[in-house]
Amino acid sequence: MAKETKNEGAEVVAEALSKTEVFIKEYGKWMVYALVALILVGVAVFCWYKFAWQPKKAEALEQMYPAEANFRNSEYDLALNGDGNVLGFAQIIDEYGSKAGASVYFYAGICEFNLGNYQEALSYLKKYKGGDAILSARAKACMGDAYVGLEDYEKAVSCFEKAAATADNVFAAGYLLKAGVTCEKLGQEQKALGFYKQIKEKYPQSIQGYDIDKYITRIEVK
Numbered sequence: 201m202a203k204e205t206k207n208e209g210a211e212v213v214a215e216a217l218s219k220t221e222v223f224i225k226e227y228g229k230w231m232v233y234a235l236v237a238l239i240l241v242g243v244a245v246f247c248w249y250k251f252a253w254q255p256k257k258a259e260a261l262e263q264m265y266p267a268e269a270n271f272r273n274s275e276y277d278l279a280l281n282g283d284g285n286v287l288g289f290a291q292i293i294d295e296y297g298s299k300a301g302a303s304v305y306f307y308a309g310i311c312e313f314n315l316g317n318y319q320e321a322l323s324y325l326k327k328y329k330g331g332d333a334i335l336s337a338r339a340k341a342c343m344g345d346a347y348v349g350l351e352d353y354e355k356a357v358s359c360f361e362k363a364a365a366t367a368d369n370v371f372a373a374g375y376l377l378k379a380g381v382t383c384e385k386l387g388q389e390q391k392a393l394g395f396y397k398q399i400k401e402k403y404p405q406s407i408q409g410y411d412i413d414k415y416i417t418r419i420e421v422k
Contacts, residue, residue: 263286263287263292263295263296263300264292264300264301264304266286266287267279267282267286267287267288267289267292267307268307270288271289271307271310271311274314276310276311276314276315277311277315279307279311280308280311280312280315288311289304289307289308289311290308292304293305293308293324302328302329302330302331303328303330303335305324305325305327305328305329306324306325306328306330306335306338306339308324309321309322309323309324309325309328309339309342309343310325310342312324313342313345313346313349316349318346318347318349318350319346319350321342321343321346322343322346322347325339325340325342325343325346326343333366333367334367334369334371336366336367337363337364337366337367337371337372337375338363338367338371340359340360340362340363340366340375341359341360341363341374341375341378343359344356344357344358344359344360344363344375344378344379344382345378347359348382353382353385353386354386356378356382357379357382357383357386357391360375360376360378360379360382361375361376361379363375364376364379364398370403370405370406372402372403373399373402373403373406373407373408373409374406374407374408376395376396376398376399376403376408377395377396377399377408377412377415379392379395380392380393380394380395380396380399380415383395384419389419389422390419392415392419393416393419393420396412396415396416396419397416399412400412400413400416
């Protein structure tokens with residue numbers, strides 16, 4: 201009985217080996233082609249990254265330095281558009297796109313806002329996908345300011361609220377105050393009061409917190 205079982209096992213192994221041999225004979229050539237193709241794709245991707253993407257990225261970051269310096273000096277038009285000798289953020293985006301880093305969209309949006317170009321500011325800021333919570337919150341708050349400039353107060357409140365939720369720190373108080381003031385423009389006084397009370401409860405030591413009672417009282421005495 202044991203001998204029969206052993207023979208059966210050997211037959212199963214032999215049959216499997218036979219099928220494998222047939223498969224290799226039939227498809228082996230295509231497997232080699234597929235493997236070679238994968239290797240070539242891998243080499244091509246590596247070469248592109250090493251000799252195209254990385255140098256372009258380094259070049260883009262180098263172009264950012266003078267634009268950032270102009271931004272810090274509040275020279276927003278120069279920072280955005282350059283002067284013929286150095287590139288501005290808008291030109292860097294056109295030439296390098298995201299290779300310059302996510303912050304290029306943030307800078308361009310802030311420049312456009314300070315130049316009074318609210319739609320253009322929104323266009324850039326919506327493309328900002330940075331991972332820094334404080335900058336992300338500031339970008340959302342600036343979007344809110346742009347919507348206020350366009351008198352789209354509902355969207356402005358939504359942006360300020362998101363900004364406060366994104367940066368749950370002392371900066372949030374300023375965003376909540378903007379949300380409250382904008383709600384008052386909409387005649388939504390109870391909603392505004394909710395934002396003001398959040399400041400009083402969560403951020404009493406903030407600059408806005410020291411002054412917040414006057415905003416609360418203004419609504420409660422009506």
